[in-house]
Amino acid sequence: MNIDIKLGNLNINGCKNIYRNLSVTQLTEFAIKRNEGVLSSKGALVVNTGKYTGRSPKDRFIVKQKSIEDKINWGEVNQPIDEKIFDKMYDQVAKYLEGKDIFVFDGFVGAASKYTLPIRTVCEYAYEAMFANQLFRRPDVEDLSNFQPEFNVIAAPGFKAKGKEDGLNSEAFVLVNFDKKIILIGGTQYSGEIKKSVFSVMNFLLPKNGVMPMHCSANIGNDGRTAVFFGLSGTGKTTLSTDPERRLIGDDEHGWSDEGVFNFEGGCYAKTIKLDKDKEHEIYNAIKFGTILENVVLSPNGEPDYDNNKYTENTRAAYPIDFIDNIEKSGIGGNPDTIIFLTADAFGVMPPIAKLSKEAAMYHFMSGYTSKVAGTERGITEPKATFSSCFGEPFMLMNPAVYAELLGERIDKYGTDVYLVNTGWLSGGYGKGNRIKLSYTRAMVKAALEGKLKNVKFVEHPIFKVSMPLECPDVPSEILDPKNTWEDKEAYEIKAFELAQKFQDNFKKFKNVPEDIIQAGPVVKEILYV
Structure with missing residues (x-):
């Protein structure tokens, strides 16, 4: 019209x-008439964005x-x-x-x-x-x-x-x-x-x-409890927030007001490289007429080849959120009971799950740590620490301290629990150890969201100063302290101190940060780790 x-x-x-x-x-x-794109076998509009395949x-x-x-x-x-x-x-x-x-x-x-x-x-x-x-x-x-x-x-x-x-x-x-x-x-x-x-x-x-604006995903359980997931690319944010037992509020951008969490968007912009029909069936099934596929290679019969990175690793699907079955149609949830910070630590030294104090939550929020491994970016052959303030630095126009203060105020006001979940490696890190099983990560997230860690005993990690649970349902207790998974305990300490130093070096760029937040970060000194 x-x-x-x-x-x-x-x-x-x-x-x-x-x-x-x-x-x-x-x-x-x-x-189609203007030669901007073609249809896939399932009716998605497939376009090629030419020279620019990412921001x-x-x-x-x-x-x-x-x-x-x-x-x-x-x-x-x-x-x-x-x-x-x-x-x-x-x-x-x-x-x-x-x-x-x-x-x-x-x-x-x-x-x-x-x-x-x-x-x-x-x-x-x-x-x-x-x-x-x-x-x-x-x-x-x-x-x-x-x-x-x-x-x-x-x-x-x-x-x-x-x-x-x-x-x-x-x-x-x-x-x-x-x-x-x-x-x-x-x-x-x-x-x-x-x-x-x-x-x-x-x-x-x-x-x-x-x-408080947030670069995060959010969902809500049948009990009405809202959860928020922060994490950079490759940490599992979309995978872990898309839960058949919880309704998806949104997968990328939200605001947190005194009335609760609300989605900015009306749709999803999902990565499709190596899209697996079984592991990511919600996204796979959403790709149909009404979806735009960017830079995805089509086979001669019009079938998308999601493993083909001919144009880019950053292939994408854009579709309305109601193409996903289990959603919160209002796009609104209550004040979060639980916040999950996701990191994929390739050095193998961070706990699989740890509880954060308000100050530690503000520190890790401003840090926005994860690591990149070989294959994620050209030229990377060894794990590389990367920091993105507020888990979305390119999209936050104000000083990260402004957003961190909003987070701290809300944690105080609503008693929100914050957990740092490592979806990366143990037992020596990338190339030597093993990545934490997704089933264990799901179990840890589930325990956090359902309040099953509230009465568990915690012990402070002496380097990262986060609180590690001594037990978690459906997770072997011995992996909850990452040092236990390393054969060479001294090598663990060396690598942990190396990462702690990277945290400190990165945090130096922030000026006029309250001392209690700085002290909630990792320590860099020789201590006996028992």
């Missing part, structure tokens, strides 16, 4: 046609303005740009869009009406409007009749910048202007830039309303 709207308020004029909130069927037809962090800039200058955590992640450069690029993109068909999606971010952000996504490509339709929250007819966007996204992948000549780093750019409430994207077809830039805006706006 072609609904007559104008984009003159955005200085976008002279477009051929403007199509607003078309159905998925209509957008799919446009995408381009060095090409994202925030316009430096007086209104936000002292609030942004400026640096390599949040790069400043002058407003004159934004205006120049905006004028060029607006001119580029003249005479073209434009696809608009009007919708919302945030399931809690009190904190919802109405957004307008203006797209050069039909499939990007379909992506916005699947990933954001969809409006009803009444919403559209008097819709007023509070933020606008303009995506023009076909427009290439001139790099340094334009004051940018390359042909691709993601420019966020808070005063004008516009996100300008060009030069890249990777749809994730649309999603992540909008959520980054939410992560900046919500703390002013007393809401």
